[in-house]
Amino acid sequence: MRTRRLLDAIAVLIALVTVFPIYWMVLSALKPAGEIQSLHQRPWTLAPTLDAFRRVLSANDFARYLLNSAVVALVVVVASGLIAFLAAVALTRFKFRFRTTILVLFLIAQMVPVEALTIPLFFLVRDLGATVPGIGLNTLGSLMLVHTAFTLPFAIWMLRGFVQAVPDELDEAAQLDGASRFTVLWRILFPLVAPGLAATSVFSFIHAWNDFLFARTFIISATDQQTLPMALLVFFKPDENDWGAIMAASTLMTIPVLVFFLVVRRRLVAGLGGAVKD
């Protein structure tokens, strides 16, 4: 059992190395300014302070950006979840022509380099904004729209596995008992798929919350419509980066995702199994 002990030690060491950047981020966010500027950084601090957080939250309307990010992510989670649920039911519970083709298209859609699509989407959103003010450039609506679209293929693909897991006999029985299609959908399938929907939501949430690309492209001049990733870059300055503030902002941006991820850890793996197949 000596090798086992050794392997255990190696595993713990790797775990420590892996979390080290996260530890360093939180630590640096709590360090007083003097220690951040030090040429002899210590992996601990004896004088933790919330100064950096205060600086971040007071300056530049950061709380506003935090809220913007949250609103965008939540709208995307709800919209994408609902649309994906309906589509997943159609693709698992019904047999129709082109079903396989549609599935393959959803798979291909996941591979599309979204970054390349920013160019046409930029013009599309600009033109949309001319007719519908809420979803043009410089609005949160534009971000909600594109993220709903780009989270859909994966969400549908993943939810399909969860809908498939609900036995057909269940909705058949309900229909025999006279339940309408709508009732079957919302009263039978929806609650049973809800755990899968939660796992899918995490992906959609993270996708929207982490987005840097579209926030950078669509929100050009309206600073009150900015989201976190862009706001974070404000603390990078040509002469001297405000590392304390950058780390505090990064921490604020990371915490919700981290909590989300760890809470649904098990579901996530199960869901990936369904989506990726193993």
Place this chain on the structure above:
Amino acid sequence: MTTVVSEDAIRASTAAPPRRRRGLAPVWLLLPAAVVLGALFIYPMYQLGLLSVLDFRQAQVSGGQPTHFVGAGNYAQLFTDPQFWSVLIATVIFAAGCVLATLAVGAALAVLLTRISRLPRLLLSLAAMAAWAVPAVSGSTVWMFLFDTDLGFVNQALGLGGFNWMYGRYTAFALVGAVVVWASFPFVMVTLYAGIEAIPGSVLEAAALDGASTWRTFWQIIVPMLRPVLAIVVIQSIIWDFKIFTQIYVMTRGGGLAGQNLTLNVWAYQQAFAASEYGLGSAIGVVMMLILLLVTLLYLRTLRRTGEPL
């Protein structure tokens, strides 16, 4: 639930089995997804192709000059530009390096997970999950700080004070690659670990009884049995790493000194939004799309071969 059995229900139960129903219902259920994806996915893809054969710059955007069709002009300009080939090669090598490193680390740790006690296993998988969860922007900034020229903890610990990782093309790529691997090995590790766990224990026991080493067990038992999962993990990684945007954009400030760290993705973006060469940027985007489509078709073939029922 009601126990009243309607006439319809009786008819339904005696008619053809309702297992796979027909009718218009799937159309209504798919409609919302089709509308959203059609407007924001398929139409922009068509637009991207269209833009790539147009002369489309700032003057055309503002309406000062009419757009005109240049056919393969943008592509010709691209393929004769030495920078295109340099960026393409850099993209492929960078992606390949990231994929190989991610797979090596992820696979090694997946095997490690199967051979350790419960608590270390929990710690390692929690740590990996945490790294996975960190947003790309935050991850990038933290690693930038850790490797900062003077204030970086790593630079100080290694006695590299004053060394700027971002000046050299290769050191910059290496650092960005490290962040990418750090963020993406957990997916490989978790997926492969689940795959290994699904291998019947008796097979591995038999190998151990026959005196097979970990190395041999890995290559001659685990790898062949995991081929379907491995294929998926490999191709998924290729697709992700080929498209790396945020880390490069944030860490090298939009492509590095004199564009030395540009990849196709970032270059297309910069051509369009920094240089206002929307047509040229779209052409780069199309090239990327075609490369990824090729990879995707490979992916589909593997899925088919593993017998995934679509």
